[in-house]
Structures are given as C-alpha cells and as structure tokens.
Amino acid sequence: MFVISLYRSPQGNIDSFFQNFELAVRNVLRNGSLVTICGDFNLEMGVLQNQCSIRFSNLPKSLNLNCTIKTPTRNNSCIDNILVNYTDSLFEISSFEGHFADHNSHVINVFQNNVCGVSYNNKTSSINHIRKQTDIEINLFITMLAHEKWEMINEYNSDRITVENLFDSFFKQYINLWYYCSPLVRKSNKCRGKSKTIKWYTDDLAEERNVMLNLFNVYKNLRNNGSGHTQLAYNAYLVSKRNYRYNLTEAKRKACESFIEAAPNRCKAAWDVIRQENSHGTNQEVALDPEQLNNFFLNSVVELSNNIPQTNNITHFYDLLGERQTPPETFQWQEVCSEEVSNIVSKFSNSKSMNVYFLSNYIVKMTINVIKDPLSFILSRCLEYGYFSNLLKLSKVIPIYKKGNKQLPQNYRPVSIVPIFSKILESLMHTQLSLYFENSNLISESQFDFRKGRSTTDAVMEVVNHTLNALDNKESVAISLMDLSKAFDCVPFDIILEKLEFYGVSQHSCKLIHSYLTNRKQYVTVRGLNSSVANVTMGVPQGSVLGPFLFTVIINDLPKNVIVSSVVYADDTSLFTSNKNVINLRRTIETAESDALNWFSSNKLLCNQEKTQNILISLSQQPLDTISVKLLGMVMDSKLNWSFHIDSVCGKISRVSYLLWK
Numbered sequence: 001m002f003v004i005s006l007y008r009s010p011q012g013n014i015d016s017f018f019q020n021f022e023l024a025v026r027n028v029l030r031n032g033s034l035v036t037i038c039g040d041f042n043l044e045m046g047v048l049q050n051q052c053s054i055r056f057s058n059l060p061k062s063l064n065l066n067c068t069i070k071t072p073t074r075n076n077s078c079i080d081n082i083l084v085n086y087t088d089s090l091f092e093i094s095s096f097e098g099h100f101a102d103h104n105s106h107v108i109n110v111f112q113n114n115v116c117g118v119s120y121n122n123k124t125s126s127i128n129h130i131r132k133q134t135d136i137e138i139n140l141f142i143t144m145l146a147h148e149k150w151e152m153i154n155e156y157n158s159d160r161i162t163v164e165n166l167f168d169s170f171f172k173q174y175i176n177l178w179y180y181c182s183p184l185v186r187k188s189n190k191c192r193g194k195s196k197t198i199k200w201y202t203d204d205l206a207e208e209r210n211v212m213l214n215l216f217n218v219y220k221n222l223r224n225n226g227s228g229h230t231q232l233a234y235n236a237y238l239v240s241k242r243n244y245r246y247n248l249t250e251a252k253r254k255a256c257e258s259f260i261e262a263a264p265n266r267c268k269a270a271w272d273v274i275r276q277e278n279s280h281g282t283n284q285e286v287a288l289d290p291e292q293l294n295n296f297f298l299n300s301v302v303e304l305s306n307n308i309p310q311t312n313n314i315t316h317f318y319d320l321l322g323e324r325q326t327p328p329e330t331f332q333w334q335e336v337c338s339e340e341v342s343n344i345v346s347k348f349s350n351s352k353s354m355n356v357y358f359l360s361n362y363i364v365k366m367t368i369n370v371i372k373d374p375l376s377f378i379l380s381r382c383l384e385y386g387y388f389s390n391l392l393k394l395s396k397v398i399p400i401y402k403k404g405n406k407q408l409p410q411n412y413r414p415v416s417i418v419p420i421f422s423k424i425l426e427s428l429m430h431t432q433l434s435l436y437f438e439n440s441n442l443i444s445e446s447q448f449d450f451r452k453g454r455s456t457t458d459a460v461m462e463v464v465n466h467t468l469n470a471l472d473n474k475e476s477v478a479i480s481l482m483d484l485s486k487a488f489d490c491v492p493f494d495i496i497l498e499k500l501e502f503y504g505v506s507q508h509s510c511k512l513i514h515s516y517l518t519n520r521k522q523y524v525t526v527r528g529l530n531s532s533v534a535n536v537t538m539g540v541p542q543g544s545v546l547g548p549f550l551f552t553v554i555i556n557d558l559p560k561n562v563i564v565s566s567v568v569y570a571d572d573t574s575l576f577t578s579n580k581n582v583i584n585l586r587r588t589i590e591t592a593e594s595d596a597l598n599w600f601s602s603n604k605l606l607c608n609q610e611k612t613q614n615i616l617i618s619l620s621q622q623p624l625d626t627i628s629v630k631l632l633g634m635v636m637d638s639k640l641n642w643s644f645h646i647d648s649v650c651g652k653i654s655r656v657s658y659l660l661w662k
Contacts, residue, residue: 001110002028006039014052018059025063029085036108037065037083045070045078054647061654068093074103082108088403131182131358138366141181145367148177150374156381163385170378171391171421174371175357182358198273200255205247212240264350288409290531293399294524296409298534301489305538308490309601317495317602320561321502331436331505333383333512336428338372341379344427348420355417356396356523364420379425386511392422394533395522395543416522416543426545429512433505434549442503443552446559449570450548456632459569463576463631466565467617467640470578476618478589479636480575481629482596483611487571488547489539491554492604493517496540499553516546554603561599564592569632582616589614 008017028035043056045067060067065083068091073080080103084091091110131137152169155161161169219233227233256273263269345368348361368375382388399412434452437443443451448459467477496517497510505513520536540547551570559566564577575592579585593612600607613629617638628637628644635645 001034001036004028004035004037004039006037006041008039008041008043010042018055022059022063025065029063035065035083035085036110038106038108039083040080040103042079045081054650058651058654061651062657068108069095069106071095072104073106080104080106082106084108129184129186131179131184131354133182133352133360133362137182138363141178141363142367142370144177144181145174145370148173153374153377163381163387164389167378167382167387167389168391170374171389175359178359178363184358198255198259198276200252202251205244205251208240208244208247212237212244215240288399288407288412288526290399290524290526290529293409293412293414293526294397294522294531294534297397297414297524298522298536300410301486301539302537304486304606305490305604308604308606317604318498318502320599320602321499321557322560329504331433331503331509333429333509334432335380336376336383338376340428340431341376341424342368342372344424344431348423353417355419356394357419359420361420364424375424379428382425383428383512386508386515388425388512388515390519392419392425393516393520393541394419395520395536395541397522397524397542399524399526414524414542416541418541418543423545426516429516430546430549433546436505437503437553440504442556444556444559444568446566447552447556447568449568450552456569459567459574460632460634462567463574463636464640466576466578471617471619471640473578473580474619475578475580476582476585476616476620477576477578478585479615479617479629479631480589480593481613481631482573482575482593483608484571484573484600485606485608486539487605488542488551490605491539491551493538495603496550496554499556503553503556513550517541558596558599562592562595564588572632574631582618585616 006021025035025037041056044050044053045057057067060083064085066085066088068082068084068088069078069080072078073095082093091108094107094109095104096107150170150173152161152166152173156163156166215233215237219230219237222230222233260266260269260273345365348365350365351361354360395416395418398415398417400415402411402413404411438451448454448456448462463479467479470477493514497514500510500513501507517540520541521533522536523533524531540550548570555568555571555573558568558573562575564575566576567574573596575589575596577585577588577592579588597607615629615636615638617636617640619639628635630636635642635648637644
C-alpha cells in the first residue's frame with residue numbers, strides 16, 4: 001500500500017495542481033496498488049455552486065479514489081480529506097479535536113487482515129453438489145426425452161388422473177430424466193478474496209519476463225564489476241522492460257475484449273471486467289446464517305405491513321375504484337399451442353444458474369423442441385382448470401450484499417430464483433392478461449411501467465413537457481415524488497384478486513391467480529448451506545414474470561384518486577400540477593399528497609414519507625426551498641436548466657473514465 005501525505009497552498013495555481021495531482025496518482029496506480037492519500041487540499045468539498053469544488057469532486061472519481069470525509073474539517077468547510085481506492089469495509093475513519101491547529105484531526109484505521117490476507121491467503125472451502133451441463137449431459141437428455149411416451153397424458157384423457165397429477169407427473173418425470181443424465185457431483189468451491197475470472201497471463205509472457213530479469217542480472221553484474229559494457233546492458237534491459245510492459249497491457253486488453261465479445265450478455269460481461277479491476281480483494285461473502293436472513297426477509301415485510309395506518313377515516317380500497325369499466329367480454333384463459341411455448345422459452349437468457357431443482361434456462365432452452373407438444377397440452381389444462389403446481393412455488397433466495405455492516409441482515413438484498421417451468425406458465429398468463437388489459441383500455445395513461453413501448457424516459461418526458469408548457473404560460477410547477485416501502489412485498493392477495501374481478505377477469509380465471517399467489521415458499525442459500533423452507537404470506541412473488549404486472553393492476557386506480565396529474569412507474573409515484581398563484585399551488589399539491597396517502601393506506605401500502613421529495617419549479621427570482629430532486633434517475637432543479645443532472649452525470653463518468661484508462 002502507498003500512503004501519501006499532501007498539502008496544497010491556497011495561493012497555488014489550481015490548474016497546475018489538478019494536472020500534477022492526476023499525473024502523480026496515475027503513476028502510482030500503474031502497479032495496481034492500494035493507495036491512501038491524506039491531505040489538506042484547501043478545496044471545499046460538496047459546494048455545488050463552486051466549479052473548482054465540482055472539479056475536485058470528480059477528479060478522485062476519475063482515478064478510482066473515494067473521499068472518506070464528508071463533515072467539516074475547519075470551521076464549516078470540508079477542506080481536508082483522506083482519499084482511498086479500496087472499499088469502506090476495509091477501513092474506518094475517526095475524527096477528533098486535536099488542538100494541534102485550527103483543523104480537526106482525522107485517523108484512518110485500515111484492517112490489515114482484510115486488505116492483505118483476504119486477497120491471497122485466506123481460503124475457506126464449502127462443498128456443493130452440482131449437475132454438469134456440458135454437451136454430453138444435454139445430448140443424452142435430449143435423446144431420452146425424444147423417446148419418452150408421456151403416459152400421463154393418456155391417463156388424463158382417460159379420466160384416470162386429475163390436472164394436478166397431470167402436471168406434477170410430467171414435471172417429476174422431466175427432472176428425474178435429467179437427474180439420470182446428469183448425476184450429482186461434488187464440487188469444492190474455493191472462496192477467495194480475489195478471483196481471476198479472465199486468464200490473460202500466458203507462457204510467452206512468463207518467458208519474456210524471465211528474459212527481462214536475466215538482462216537485469218547481467219546489467220547488475222557488469223555494473224558491479226565496472227565493465228565498459230554496463231550502459232549497453234542497461235539499454236538492452238530497458239528495451240526488454242518496455243516491450244514486456246507493452247505486451248502485458250496488450251494481452252490483458254485482448255483477453256478482456258475477447259471475454260466480452262464471446263459473452264451472451266456483453267453488457268454484463270463488461271461489468272464483470274470492471275468489477276474485477278475495481279475489487280481490490282474485497283470479500284463479498286455473506287457473513288450471516290441463512291436461517292437468520294430468511295427470517296429477516298419474511299418478518300420485515302410483516303412488520304412493515306403492521307405499520308400501515310389503520311383508522312376509521314381510511315376509505316375502503318374498493319370504493320376508490322370508481323365506476324366499473326365493463327369490457328365487451330370478460331377475460332377467460334385461452335388454449336396455448338406448442339409454438340407459443342417454444343417462442344416464450346427462446347426469449348429466456350442462456351443462463352446456467354440452477355434453481356432449486358438443478359434446472360437452468362440453458363437446459364430448458366436446449367430441450368424445449370422435444371417437449372413443447374406435451375408441455376403445451378399440459379399447460380393449457382392448467383390454464384383451463386386454474387391449477388398452478390406447488391412444485392413451481394418454491395424459490396431459492398440468494399442474499400446480495402449492498403453496503404455497510406455485513407453482520408446486519410438489512411444490508412443484504414434478496415434475489416429470488418424461481419423454477420424455470422414457473423416462468424413459462426407465468427409468461428403465458430402475462431401475455432394473455434396484458435393483451436386483454438391493453439385492448440380493453442383498462443390501464444391508466446399515467447402508467448409507464450412494464451408496458452410495451454413505454455419506458456422511464458417517457459415517464460420523465462411527461463413531467464418535463466408539462467413543466468415546460470407551464471413555464472411558457474408563466475406558471476410555477478409543484479412536483480411531489482412519493483416512494484413506497486417494499487411495495488411489491490406488502491400487497492395482500494385479496495386486493496389483487498378483487499381488483500382483477502373489477503376489471504373483468506372472470507372468477508374462474510381468478511382461480512389460477514389465487515393458486516399462483518398462495519402456498520408459496522422460499523429458502524435462503526449461503527455458502528452451500530440452506531435455511532429451512534418458510535411460507536410467504538403476502539406480496540407478488542419476487543423474481544417472477546407475472547408479479548410486476550399484478551402490481552400494475554394494484555396501482556392502476558391511483559391516478560384517478562388524486563386531483564393533480566401523475567406519473568406512475570412501478571412503486572415510484574410522481575404528482576405534479578401548475579398554477580400562477582404559488583400559495584394555491586402549494587395547497588393543491590398538499591391535498592394531492594393527502595389523497596395519495598389515503599389511497600396507499602386503503603390498498604395496504606406504506607409510503608416512506610422520509611424519502612418523499614418536493615420541489616417548486618419557477619422562473620421567478622425568489623429563493624426556493626428545494627434546489628433539486630431525482631426523478632427516475634434524472635436530477636431536476638428548480639430552474640429546469642439541468643445543471644445538477646449534468647454534474648451528476650459528470651461524476652459518474654469520472655468514475656468510469658478511470659476504468660477506461662486502466
């Protein structure tokens with residue numbers, strides 16, 4: 001690790017400082033070292049109106065450095081800082097009044113075991129069982145499926161088994177054949193702090209390195225002996241060293257380029273490369289017991305649901321739906337053909353990540369052509385009789401570390417992996433339901449999420465265009481951005497079903513939705529260890545295909561229950577209105593917020609009022625309360641000149657530019 005102490009004179013040339021600072025740090029970073037820079041920069045951090053401050057905020061990002069001190073270090077200004085290029089899990093910062101000068105003192109405590117040990121020495125092993133997915137196993141599986149008779153279909157047609165037995169028998173036979181073709185094998189996963197995903201260091205480079213070292217030894221021997229050929233040997237060493245460094249860089253660049261080009265998902269592959277370059281040995285291993293995490297993920301939703309206001313003043317959700325919009329025909333599930341099933345599966349990714357049944361997208365995609373006929377018949381019967389197998393309602397949850405203390409379960413995000421055959425049936429259901437809702441004009445025009453031809457850009461432009469038109473008319477605009485807490489997890493099943501019936505989905509068709517939502521279970525897996533299986537009692541299923549659409553149905557009537565314009569994107573709700581009279585404008589937006597809160601409570605959703613953002617956009621010269629807010633990733637400011645958004649984008653680009661430079 002390099003530790004650098006730095007002082008910048010406030011009378012010094014600022015451009016010269018930025019230039020020399022960047023050159024010096026880049027020179028140190030060439031070896032991929034960890035760096036700690038402690039300095040009195042005499043440049044105030046976090047002052048958005050100061051271009052030097054903005055420039056200094058972006059410069060460390062462009063060098064992959066993080067500013068660790070955010071609080072004032074001298075009076076009310078933050079002009080001292082400690083810059084590091086490793087994650088906050090590897091160090092802690094403390095501050096105190098040192099009385100040595102008029103600046104506060106700061107101490108960085110770097111955890112040596114984490115920085116040095118995890119990267120190379122600490123190795124823990126966990127034994128996992130896997131099923132291979134090579135061409136050998138897949139081809140054998142396809143052959144066996146092609147010769148399978150699927151007798152359960154004949155038994156069903158002869159009324160000897162029910163639709164429940166029909167699907168479950170097919171599914172069990174499919175996975176049993178797969179288990180026969182690909183038996184369980186034991187795999188030891190070495191949990192290393194630093195794993196090299198891309199192999200780029202070749203034998204030729206190793207040989208070139210040996211030549212360079214030999215030339216260096218020749219030079220040292222000649223120098224020690226006072227030979228007249230010392231300079232010649234030194235020049236030969238320098239040429240070899242220069243060529244070796246160039247070839248190192250080229251080999252790494254070409255390996256990364258080939259890795260990205262060959263990947264099925266190039267964007268994901270590019271980020272894998274970036275994360276590898278930026279990891280510095282950070283251990284992302286989950287530190288908690290899977291049972292503890294599973295309990296937290298489920299209980300936190302129940303606790304949140306219990307915090308939803310329950311008063312007599314809250315209107316029942318059904319009364320807020322308004323007059324029933326009766327479509328020409330009620331919704332009924334339709335028969336599906338084998339080509340529909342095949343087309344749906346073809347759109348799945350080629351992921352080899354295995355679910356609870358040791359099946360992956362890749363396996364099902366490779367075998368769909370030999371099972372599409374029996375599968376389409378069986379899925380049609382599931383649609384017809386409203387049966388969603390319990391075998392498809394078990395999810396495997398992978399906890400993903402976000403940030404903060406690894407010992408706290410709230411610092412992990414659950415990612416659910418649902419069975420592949422569940423995704424197939426859900427996709428068929430989603431296609432038919434969304435087509436019915438769109439053709440019957442049942443979806444609010446204020447809805448922008450999970451709809452074909454609409455995106456976050458369209459949602460933002462709806463608000464921006466309204467704002468521009470209002471400013472042209474010399475009006476001010478009030479915007480309220482409301483955030484929901486765990487919205488997808490909290491929705492009760494009965495509200496989903498009643499709203500579907502309200503929109504014309506027949507009771508018989510709702511039987512399948514009810515079967516889909518109830519009796520769901522999940523378990524958490526960590527380091528090859530599994531928690532016990534627990535019941536999921538509310539919410540739309542995480543990681544599912546149909547879940548987001550069902551949430552769209554839930555929130556569909558919100559826009560007509562507020563007195564202002566609105567844009568809804570998933571669990572983000574934006575309310576906006578305009579008026580020439582600012583007092584009336586504030587009163588109107590406050591009433592709209594109150595209406596929205598009443599609607600949220602009626603529908604068993606909890607608004608996180610601490611995260612609610614309000615802004616008044618006006619061309620007047622009077623000072624405004626809020627300077628900027630973030631709308632679906634876009635930073636809007638009170639004058640709508642986008643300067644804050646530009647600064648935000650520059651900050652992000654500065655971080656990426658370091659990786660491009662590397």
